[in-house]
Amino acid sequence: MGNSTEEREALSSAMDRYADGDEAAFAVVYDLLAPRLYGFFVRQCGDAARAEDLVQQTLLQMCAARETFARGSDVLPWAFCIGRRLLVDGRRRTKKEVLFATAEEDAAALETRVERFAIPDDVAMTKELAARAEDELERMPESQREAYMLVRQEGLSVAQAAEVLGTTATAIKLRAHRAYEALRTALADAGGEQ
Amino acid sequence: MSRSMNPPADLRARVLAAAAAKPSRTRSTGQRLATIALVASMVLALSVFELSGGSAHASDRDPALTFELAGGWTAFAAVLAWLTLGRGGSTLARRPQLLAPIAFMTPLACFAWMHVFAGTYVEPFERVGYRCLALTLAMAALPLASFLYLRRGVEPRHPSALGAAAGATCGAWAGVLVDIWCPLTNGPHALFGHVLPLAILAGVGAAAGRRLLALRAR
Numbered sequence: 001m002g003n004s005t006e007e008r009e010a011l012s013s014a015m016d017r018y019a020d021g022d023e024a025a026f027a028v029v030y031d032l033l034a035p036r037l038y039g040f041f042v043r044q045c046g047d048a049a050r051a052e053d054l055v056q057q058t059l060l061q062m063c064a065a066r067e068t069f070a071r072g073s074d075v076l077p078w079a080f081c082i083g084r085r086l087l088v089d090g091r092r093r094t095k096k097e098v099l100f101a102t103a104e105e106d107a108a109a110l111e112t113r114v115e116r117f118a119i120p121d122d123v124a125m126t127k128e129l130a131a132r133a134e135d136e137l138e139r140m141p142e143s144q145r146e147a148y149m150l151v152r153q154e155g156l157s158v159a160q161a162a163e164v165l166g167t168t169a170t171a172i173k174l175r176a177h178r179a180y181e182a183l184r185t186a187l188a189d190a191g192g193e194q
Numbered sequence: 195m196s197r198s199m200n201p202p203a204d205l206r207a208r209v210l211a212a213a214a215a216k217p218s219r220t221r222s223t224g225q226r227l228a229t230i231a232l233v234a235s236m237v238l239a240l241s242v243f244e245l246s247g248g249s250a251h252a253s254d255r256d257p258a259l260t261f262e263l264a265g266g267w268t269a270f271a272a273v274l275a276w277l278t279l280g281r282g283g284s285t286l287a288r289r290p291q292l293l294a295p296i297a298f299m300t301p302l303a304c305f306a307w308m309h310v311f312a313g314t315y316v317e318p319f320e321r322v323g324y325r326c327l328a329l330t331l332a333m334a335a336l337p338l339a340s341f342l343y344l345r346r347g348v349e350p351r352h353p354s355a356l357g358a359a360a361g362a363t364c365g366a367w368a369g370v371l372v373d374i375w376c377p378l379t380n381g382p383h384a385l386f387g388h389v390l391p392l393a394i395l396a397g398v399g400a401a402a403g404r405r406l407l408a409l410r411a412r
Contacts, residue, residue, distance in 0.1 A: 021220040026213050030206055035198035042199055055201055056209050061409055063213045065348035067224030070285045078285040078350075085350040085409055155197045166289045166351045 007032065011075045015062075019069040030059060033075065037083055040154055044087055054090070058083045076156060077163035084146075084164060129187055136186040140179055147172045148179035224344065231340030239333040243371045246329060252377040254318035263311050264373040270303060271366035278359040279341075290352040297358035297396040300366055301389045308384040317378050323387020326376050330391035333368035334361075338395065342402055347410040349403075357403015358396045365395035 011032045017025035034055055041051035061082045062069075069078075137145055143165075150161040151172065158176075162169045219227070252260055277296060281287055341360045349356055369388060376387065 019221040021222070023214070027206075027210055030209055034201050034206070034209070038201040038205075039197050039199035048202075052201060052205050055205065056212065057411075059209050060212055060216070061348075061350075064216070064218045067219040067221045068285060068345065068348050069221065070281055070283060071221075073283055073285050075285075081286055082350045082409065089409070153197075163284055163286055166286075167291070168289075 008074055008076065012072055015066075015069055015075045016071055018063075019066040019071075026063065029062070029075070033079055034059070036076070036154075037079060040080065040083060041087070043153065045090075050090075054083060054086055057086050061086070074160060074163070077160045080150065080154070080156065080160075081164045081166075132186050132189075133183055136183050137179075140182060144175045144179040144182075147175035148183075151176045152180065228340075228344055231337070231344065235337040235340060238336050239368060239371055242329060242332050243375060246325070246375060249374050251375050255315060255377040259311060259315060260374060260377075263307070263379070264370055267304075267307060267366070267373050268370050270307070271363065271370055274300065274359075274363040274366050278356075278363045286351060287349060287356045290355040293352065293355040293359040297355070297362045297400065300362035300396065301392040304366070304369060304392055305381075305384055305389045308379045308388060309381065311379040312381060312384070317380060319378075321378060321383060321387070323378075323383045323385075323390075326372050326378075326383070326387030327391045329375065330365060330368045330372050330388070331394065333371060334364040334391070334395050337367065338364040338399060338402075342399075342406045346406045347408070349407040350409050353407035354400040354404040357407055358400035360403065361395035361397070361399020362392055364399075365392040 011029065014025045014028035014032065018029055037055045037058055038051055041054040042048060045051060045054070058079060062079060069075075137148075140148075146165060147161060150156045150164055151158060156164065158169045158172050161176075162172045165172065249260070274296060277288065277292065287293065338361055341364070342357065345356075369392065372388065378384075378387070
């Protein structure tokens with residue numbers, strides 16, 4: 001699912017019907033939302049089984065709180081906000097920092113794709129750039145990393161990301177821009193070194 | 195990178211079955227409960243007010259002053275309620291940068307507003323403010339408890355900030371009746387009898403909000 005106005009309206013309308021008592025509408029909410037949430041969780045925790053569990057928990061939280069759904073409001077920020085909270089709470093419980101652990105897997109997948117077409121030097125350079133990006137993301141303040149992740153990686157609008165993180169759109173723009181610039185500089189340096 | 199990834203096919207059936215197994219309140223049921231809580235809170239607050247002597251308790255003060263004091267505070271409490279309970283078209287509560295100042299500023303605003311009237315008339319008696327404190331806490335308890343009950347386990351962002359703002363808002367509404375009841379506005383009395391309960395309610399709201407409003411495992 002993308003983030004177009006029609007898709008947002010379809011999701012909002014399905015959630016509205018569900019909040020009003022149409023139980024069948026929850027299946028529509030699932031179909032529109034689950035792939036988006038699953039992608040988010042897989043990228044965040046790098047564990048398909050954990051991602052499945054988080055998708056289930058997020059949707060059940062929405063189900064339990066359906067009476068609070070504001071008529072016609074955007075579902076994505078609410079869903080991502082719940083998902084993010086579950087993710088953060090889970091990390092606190094396990095005391096294990098796994099943020100962006102999937103960057104390694106992304107790099108591995110990218111390598112596999114590139115290997116089929118490219119010469120070994122290109123593969124090495126791609127690996128190096130992915131590792132540099134991963135390092136840079138880990139070094140960033142969490143606020144910048146989250147803003148960048150939601151806007152650039154998950155495709156949320158600036159306003160939606162602001163709702164998820166409970167801040168202003170201006171702050172999101174600034175944080176995402178800083179993160180983007182830091183990544184660009186790091187990758188440009190890595191490219192220059194190559 | 196594709197943002198969507200198809201989850202395993204069996205997850206859909208599991209989630210739908212789990213949702214069906216745990217029925218939740220619909221929006222109309224929630225609204226009905228909220229209306230009942232609101233009416234019960236108003237009835238309780240008015241009963242406490244009348245049992246304590248009602249507006250006759252402040253009869254030694256010029257009614258125009260009482261009207262001005264309580265009217266101004268009513269307007270303030272209405273804005274607080276709109277900020278705290280309203281969500282600006284979103285399902286999520288307002289930002290903590292807005293909710294936290296509500297909790298901090300409400301007691302200060304109360305003191306400032308009462309200070310405007312202090313010394314403008316001769317106060318009929320002197321009191322520390324124990325009864326004002328108790329009345330405010332008693333009148334605000336039910337609406338705060340109702341809010342915490344109705345929104346329990348659904349706030350994913352900042353439950354303590356929301357709870358604190360709710361506590362301050364409930365205290366502000368209780369303060370309206372206490373302003374009508376109490377003829378005193380001097381500084382020490384205002385601090386103990388009118389400002390302190392607001393701070394207590396904000397603190398209780400923050401602590402209870404953290405425990406009750408935050409997401410719970412399903």
